[in-house]
Amino acid sequence: MKQLTKAEEEVMHILWQLRKCNVASIIKELPSPKPAYNTVSTIVRILESKGFVGHEQEGKGYLYYPILQKSDYSNQSINKLVDGYFQGSFKSMVSFFMKKNDINLQELEHILNDIKKEEE
Numbered sequence: 001m002k003q004l005t006k007a008e009e010e011v012m013h014i015l016w017q018l019r020k021c022n023v024a025s026i027i028k029e030l031p032s033p034k035p036a037y038n039t040v041s042t043i044v045r046i047l048e049s050k051g052f053v054g055h056e057q058e059g060k061g062y063l064y065y066p067i068l069q070k071s072d073y074s075n076q077s078i079n080k081l082v083d084g085y086f087q088g089s090f091k092s093m094v095s096f097f098m099k100k101n102d103i104n105l106q107e108l109e110h111i112l113n114d115i116k117k118e119e120e
Helices: 006-018 023-029 037-049 070-086 090-100 105-119
Strands: 053-058 061-066
Touching (some): 006 023, 006 037, 006 070, 023 037, 023 061, 070 090
Antiparallel strands (some): 053 061
């Protein structure tokens, strides 16, 4: 799976949120200063060429929608992070984040309980 640039990822987050929209709707959701219409349109076409976005005709324009689910992209990004910085070890990644973010054992137990509840 191809990686996204920061701008592409920002547009994808909007598409995941709105599910189906035109370029003008994407621009409305972007922070100020708003990029030009052509800039956002180009980003959407790049996302489409990468296989992240599809479109359908609506009048004279297009509605765009995500083909790739956010969870699939998130999973791929996390795996790349773990492989690239933690030699493939989730244990090393969790340990790193615990130390850097000053997470105590009680907080970790709460996280583990939440995970167990989701698995049920």
